Amino acid sequence: MKTITHPEFGESAIVEVLDNGLQVTIYHKPEFATSCFAFGTPYGAFDYKQNEADGSIFEVPLGAAHFLEHKLFEKPEEDMLSKFNSLGANVNAFTTESETVYFFTITTPEYQKPLNLLLDFVQDLQIDDASVEKEKGIIVEELLMYEQIPNYRLYREAMSCLFENHPLKYDVGGTTDSVVSTTRKELEDCHQRNYHPSRMQFLAITPCDPEEVLQVIKANQAKKDFGKPITMRRFPVIEPESVVKKEVKVDFDIPTTKSALVFKLNLPQSDLAERERIAQALNCALQAQFSTLNPQYQLWIDEKIINEFFGFEVNIGKDYGYVMFFGETADPQSWRDFLLKQIEEMKKNPVDSAVLAQLKKRTWGNALSLFDKPSAIVFEILRSDLYGLSFFETQKITRALTVDNCVDSLKYVKDIHSSLVILGKI
Amino acid sequence: MSYPIKAYQTEKFKNNTVGLYFFWPLSKEKAAEVTVLSRMLSDRCVAFPTKQAMTANSDNFYALNTNFRTFTTGKALCMEVLLSALDDRFCQEGQWQGIFATLKEMIFRPLLNEEVFAEAKRNALQSIARRQEDFSTYCSSQAVKSAGANQPLEIDAEGEQEEVEALSLDDLKRVHQELLEDTFVVLLSTGWLSQDQLEGYAKEYLPFSDHNLLETAYCFEKDDVTSITIDKKTTQAEITVLYNGPVNVKSPDYWALRVAAALLGQFPVSLLFREVREKRSLCYSIFSTTINFDGVLVISTATQKKNIAEVLSLIDQLVKQVANGDFDDSLLAIIKKMMSDIFSASLDRPSGMLNLGLNSVLTKTDVSPEAIVKQISKVDREAITSVFTRLKKIGVAVLCDPAQKEE
Structure with a gap:
């Protein structure tokens, strides 16, 4: 066991890698009533196709990671949601493109039973064919729910326009067809391959004694035999530089047309820190131009080029990157031309160093504030650890960011790699 | 000055959060007026006359988060101003003195001119139109409006298109005066601020007079479906x-x-x-x-x-x-x-x-x-x-x- 301190945040944690390979991190927050315990695996929607150690391919239907998350909550003797509730704990889970995280919160010191329950139910899949069939209806309802949320639909259509092969083009939950075709055996195989403790991480924020928490986890894990881990790697995606479609119109029953201008970023092979640096630099550069930091922003509002719905998102992962602008406009083509013109002008005018300093100050304030929210700390830190670049490393990258980084990042934003999505009544 | 002021002091947070609440009797017209006013107050003010200046000021306080919203409490309409930022000890001395000074500027010296009004009104109308996009929320709000006809429940705190469109700048100037002089006000905080500190800031920057608590809760009357x-x-x-x-x-x-x-x-x-x-x-x-x-x-x-x-x-x-x-x-x-x-x-x-x-x-x-x-x-x-x-x-x-x- 070692103690890691982050003096700039005034926070510290104990960390231990258990004999079975599970990394456990526990932050002690004695002044809070709430404990949050989270157990995660770096297995998400992108991993529907994987390589095993011998090079063979393991492929399951789209959305299998999300389906598995649903099914782990069900045991023959009792449903886990009810069981946690009966212990005074609130349990939940989420699946993203790259990870699945199970967590519970509790406000009393009686965390031991739900903690053991969390470890046990995540590590022990008990399903039968009937329960898998029953779940399909619930998941299809979930997919339909997201499908009718306009902002989510805009994002989904944008990803479909950009990516030919990358699984970003699919919903995390898969499709109705993929969900319906998923079998019990496939879910069991997913679990066996991707839930070995050596692949997983455990993170807790608690007012209780962290060493006692660690002992509970160690005792639980010592009783179990997981065998040797199976080496699994995400199947490498070969993605062309070009986009799939330059423009798409989607019929959708909303009063105001929404548009997205989205750019595929074709970045060179580089480590995670470098990719994070590019993401942050690009975000700062775009903030400087496309937010209230820019005095021209008011003019664009007055001229009704943009409204308060307008915004953008930069997302760079291990093997993909994109920038997405979104807005409401009656004239999407002119809106696109306007944005492209602004981006070209940005390339000629470097970001003001004072603006970059201002953004760093804002980022620092937000990072410190994160520690006011127990659940937010857990998710932010656990997700970044599962990704492979810690939250604290990303803060160091922010502090070291330069104007040159910002200028350089803009070279990846190219008109020829962009798509326009229009969502509204046709 | 004796309006309700209460500091819930705790050292568990790095941030202080301050809530300032103004209450009016609820009506469709008032909901429209207050929702547009809240947008104007949060947008710009005399001391920070552009969005750029407002943003720079917020960033100077290490990401000061300022949120205005309107909501109903039965027969009353509330405008909430919520401010959240790091306590002085985590960033800079005088941080919260500065934040209260900013709050005073936003509340007492807003830019109530045609330009800011037109933008706020346009944004409010677009926001009303956007309600139809979330089918779940829209279904619930339509259920409430139809079943709650002629009762406070039918009124949306963010106003309706007809009432917002009818507003003039003079209406906003009047409702701003009401805010300063005639509303029931509550000031609350969590974080490191003590009761004495909060009362001191209130006295210096938020000198509102006390008014009687409005009628809020009521029991809905309806027998049919x-x-x-x-x-x-x-x-x-x-x-x-x-x-x-x-x-x-x-x-x-x-x-x-x-x-x-x-x-x-x-x-x-x-x-x-x-x-x-x-x-x-x-x-x-x-x-x-x-x-x-x-x-x-x-x-x-x-x-x-x-x-x-x-x-x-x-x-x-x-x-x-x-x-x-x-x-x-x-x-x-x-x-x-x-x-x-x-x-x-x-x-x-x-x-x-x-x-x-x-x-x-x-x-x-x-x-x-x-x-x-x-x-x-x-x-x-x-x-x-x-x-x-x-x-x-x-x-x-x-x-x-x-x-x-x-x-």
């Missing part, structure tokens, strides 16, 4: 069912209604979730909640069009089941424990602490988590059946695609 169908091109049907208590936040059996509503549909262990989702796979999400100052119970879900009748029937059946006391003692015990934990956990969230504090002022009762837990512990089967037996269904709204086939 208003049913509506909303046509939208959608893949999923939305359902909202409304029941009248008549029990509001000030009623003696208020906590019985809250526990009963939770038993029916607040948690994964609750009856609606177990029966409609888990046993029959008819939906992904289903829940019940209470509109506390109006005495109304709301049940919401989404399902496929072919399942609408079955889901509505199950909702009726489960409400009756609770009214008949047909539930396990163990389930009731779990629900009470879960609710108690939620209120205990609210002390770990600045917004949760401020909500409790505001409710305490409005209801003139002790709504500390300890007091609430005590109230919840007193609720028994008899209290639940008593309150649910008096429930009356008052509204049903279904949003679906008329062209969709029920396959």
